[in-house]
Amino acid sequence: LAAKEAADKKAAEAKALAAKEAADKKAAEAKALAAKEAADKKAVEAKALAAKEAADKKAAEAKAVAKNKKEQKSSPNYITSYELCQFQFDNLNSVYFDFKKSYVNAKIANEVDKLIKIMKRCPNIVAIISSHTDSRSSAEFNLRLSQRRSDAIVQYILRNSNISPKRIKAVGYGESRPRNKCVDGVWCSEAEHKVNRRTQFETAN
Numbered sequence: 001l002a003a004k005e006a007a008d009k010k011a012a013e014a015k016a017l018a019a020k021e022a023a024d025k026k027a028a029e030a031k032a033l034a035a036k037e038a039a040d041k042k043a044v045e046a047k048a049l050a051a052k053e054a055a056d057k058k059a060a061e062a063k064a065v066a067k068n069k070k071e072q073k074s075s076p077n078y079i080t081s082y083e084l085c086q087f088q089f090d091n092l093n094s095v096y097f098d099f100k101k102s103y104v105n106a107k108i109a110n111e112v113d114k115l116i117k118i119m120k121r122c123p124n125i126v127a128i129i130s131s132h133t134d135s136r137s138s139a140e141f142n143l144r145l146s147q148r149r150s151d152a153i154v155q156y157i158l159r160n161s162n163i164s165p166k167r168i169k170a171v172g173y174g175e176s177r178p179r180n181k182c183v184d185g186v187w188c189s190e191a192e193h194k195v196n197r198r199t200q201f202e203t204a205n
Contacts, residue, residue, distance in 0.1 A: 081122070082122075082124070085118065085121065085122035085124075085125055086125075086203060088118050088122075089115075089118055089122075089125065089127075089201065089202075089203050092111060092114060092115055092118075092201045093111055094198040094199060094200050094201075095107070095108040095111050095112070095153075095198070095199045096108075096194055096197050096198055096199070097131075097149050097197055097199065099134070099136075099193075099197070100137065100145065102145060102148040102149045102151075102152045103152070104152050104153060104156045108153070108199075109156065112153055112156055112157060113160070115127065115157070115201055116157055116160060116161045116163065119157075119161070119163050119167065120161065120163070125167070125203055126166075126167050126168070126169065126203060126204040127167060127168050127169070127201060127202070127203060127204070128169045128171060128201075128202040128203065128204050129150040129153050129154060129168065129169065129170045129171065129199060129200075129201060130150065130171045130172075130173065130199065130200045130201075130202060131146040131147070131149035131150040131153075131170075131171070131172050131173070131198075131199040131200075132146055132172075132173050132174070132175070132176075132177055132178075132196055132197065132198050132199070132200075133145050133146050133174055133175050133196065133197055134175065134178075134182060134188075134193035134194070134196040134197050135175045135178065135182055135183050135184050135186075135193075135196070136193065139174055139175055139176075142174040142175045143172060143173075143174035143175075143176075144172070144174075145172070145174070146172030146173055146174045147170065147171075147172030148172070149172065149199055150170035150171055150172050150199065151170050153170070153199060154168050154170045169204060175196070178196045179195050179196055179198070180192055180195055180196065182195075182196055
C-alpha cells in the first residue's frame with residue numbers, strides 16, 4: 001500500500017510538472033507572439049509615420065516652389081522659360097566653315113554642342129540652321145555648298161543627341177545674302193570673304 005501511494009504521488013507530481021511545463025511553454029509562446037505583434041505594429045506605425053513625413057516634406061517643397069514661382073512672376077524682371085530659351089538661342093555665335101568646305105571642325109562642333117544643350121532644355125524650340133557662302137565660285141555651286149553645310153550640322157546634331165529631326169530645319173542661301181560689299185566682281189580680303197561664310201542658328205518659334 002505504501003508503495004502504491006508513493007507511486008501515485010510520484011505520478012501525480014510528474015503530471016503536475018508536465019502540466020506546469022506545458023502551461024509555461026504556452027505562456028512563453030503567447031508572450032513571444034504578443035511581442036512579435038507589438039513589434040510588427042510598431043514597425044507598421046513607423047513606416048506610416050515615415051511615409052507621412054515624406055509626403056508632408058514633398059507637399060511643403062511643392063508649396064515653396066509654387067510660392068517662389070508666384071513671387072518670380074510678380075517680379076518686374078521675371079521672364080518665362082520660353083523667353084529664357086529664346087535668349088540663350090539668340091546668344092549663340094555664328095560658325096564659319098573653311099573655304100569651299102562643309103566639314104564640321106572642332107570649333108564649329110563646340111558651338112553646335114551648346115545648341116544641343118539648349119534644345120534639350122527647351123523641348124518646344126525648333127531650330128533653323130541657315131548657311132551662307134562667300135561670292136567666289138558660281139552661284140549654283142555656292143547654293144549647293146551652303147545646303148551641304150547646314151545638312152552637315154543637322155547630321156552632327158542627330159549623331160550626338162536624341163533630338164528629333166522634326167525639330168531641325170536646314171537651309172542654304174548660297175551667296176545671296178552677303179553681309180558686306182563682297183559680291184561678284186568686287187575684290188575682298190580673305191577676312192572679308194570669311195564674314196559671309198557664316199552659318200547662323202535661329203528659331204522657327
